[in-house]
Amino acid sequence: MKAKLNQYTPEIEPHMQSHLAAIVEAVYQKYGYDFRQYSEAHIKRRIMNRMAMSGLEDISQMPSKILNDEEFAFKLLQDLSITVTEMFRDPGFYRSLRENVIPILRTYPFIKIWHAGCSTGEEAYSMAIILQEEGLYDRTAIYATDFNQRALNRAKEGIFSNKLMKEYTANYQLSGGKESFSDYYTSNYDHVIMNQSLKKNIVWANHNLVTDSVFAEVHLILCRNVLIYFERELQNKTQKLFYDSLINGGILCLGAKEGLRFTDLYEKYIELDKKQRIFKKKY
Numbered sequence: 001m002k003a004k005l006n007q008y009t010p011e012i013e014p015h016m017q018s019h020l021a022a023i024v025e026a027v028y029q030k031y032g033y034d035f036r037q038y039s040e041a042h043i044k045r046r047i048m049n050r051m052a053m054s055g056l057e058d059i060s061q062m063p064s065k066i067l068n069d070e071e072f073a074f075k076l077l078q079d080l081s082i083t084v085t086e087m088f089r090d091p092g093f094y095r096s097l098r099e100n101v102i103p104i105l106r107t108y109p110f111i112k113i114w115h116a117g118c119s120t121g122e123e124a125y126s127m128a129i130i131l132q133e134e135g136l137y138d139r140t141a142i143y144a145t146d147f148n149q150r151a152l153n154r155a156k157e158g159i160f161s162n163k164l165m166k167e168y169t170a171n172y173q174l175s176g177g178k179e180s181f182s183d184y185y186t187s188n189y190d191h192v193i194m195n196q197s198l199k200k201n202i203v204w205a206n207h208n209l210v211t212d213s214v215f216a217e218v219h220l221i222l223c224r225n226v227l228i229y230f231e232r233e234l235q236n237k238t239q240k241l242f243y244d245s246l247i248n249g250g251i252l253c254l255g256a257k258e259g260l261r262f263t264d265l266y267e268k269y270i271e272l273d274k275k276q277r278i279f280k281k282k283y
């Protein structure tokens with residue numbers, strides 16, 4: 001975003017760009033969260049949304065509000081970190097994971113998986129279910145990371161609304177699920193609790209893709225629906241982090257609207273499944 005701030009874009013006028021820049025700078029200076037290279041459209045949408053709810057009269061008041069009102073800043077941070085997720089999100093992706101990635105993972109004596117930007121954990125639980133069904137979970141460590149501690153705390157609890165289970169069950173079945181989805185949780189009034197057996201090999205950790213370095217050397221990385229919020233330069237930087245974290249022959253999974261084609265590392269992967277955005281690091 002920094003680089004683009006000097007340019008006029010038809011979508012965002014220069015005076016608005018400078019307000020947005022002042023706001024993300026205040027967040028960075030005071031709290032250390034760096035949104036300076038997130039997509040301007042995303043930043044603007046979230047800031048205007050917070051503006052509408054805040055009672056502030058003018059956007060120029062926001063930087064000082066951020067510096068002086070921690071509660072307000074916390075709400076804005078939550079807004080900027082979009083945590084929307086689901087179990088077996090994009091079932092076709094998980095079907096492909098079973099068909100194309102599991103056979104590769106099976107060849108390793110011990111498997112390490114990194115979910116970068118795991119939000120409230122649904123993606124990591126989906127992975128744990130697949131690994132259990134494929135008989136691989138006991139030799140796997142899942143590292144599930146996010147920079148949103150509130151989302152991570154919820155992920156760790158593994159408690160989800162009962163209302164979502166119908167949709168998640170349908171996703172699970174479409175993704176090639178082999179059991180009864182309800183076997184994986186216990187219902188309790190309006191919520192469900194995921195089985196302890198799914199949680200046992202998941203390590204939840206706070207990690208910021210913008211400011212933190214390589215997390216671990218892993219066989220598989222899922223970073224889905226996160227890079228979509230990053231400008232090109234930051235996407236490149238994050239892709240370098242993933243490349244350095246993967247073993248040779250390791251697998252990278254991106255979201256439905258994300259890709260490698262416009263990054264510096266495109267040549268260093270082969271496409272395992274073009275449609276489902278699954279890539280294999282070349283040896």
Ligand SMILES: C[S@@+](CC[C@H](N)C(=O)[O-])C[C@H]1O[C@@H](n2cnc3c(N)ncnc32)[C@H](O)[C@@H]1O
Binds near residue numbers: 116145151225
């Ligand atoms: C839309 S959710 C995607 C969740 C899940 N991967 C999925 O596809 O359903 C995006 C997540 O990325 C996280 N995120 C955004 N920027 C991040 C950063 N710099 N470092 C770590 N996580 C980040 C957000 O907190 C949020 O939980």
